[in-house]
Amino acid sequence: MNNTEVHDRVKHIVCGDNHTLALTEQGILWAWGQANDGQLGVIKKNANINLMLTKQNQFYSSLPLPVSGFEEEQIDRVYTQANTCYAVGVSGRCYTWGDLSHGMSL
Helix, strand or coil, rough: CCCCCCCEEEEEEEEEECCCEECCCCCCEEEEECCCCCCCCCCCCCCCCCCCEEECCCCEEEEEEEEECCCCCCEEEEEEEECEEEEECCCCCCEEEEECCCCCCC
């Protein structure tokens, strides 16, 4: 499977200021859009991730990318606010990533 192909049904989708998160029925989380603040949950320098750079020096991905870090926790719900992302696992554990500079982390 190509790492940018979503082969499962999407059960929940949310949009931040410049990015989108999609959660599949199997609990796999995908992200695309602007990536400058880490809101895609990927590392810009990762050789396996092909982020584009606009003329305004904005990193982005027009293709869905799997959000890393949830290999041991199935995600149940996702939320966004501006450039901050939140996820709640089936265990009830909460996660945040992205722009945490405005005190929006949990």
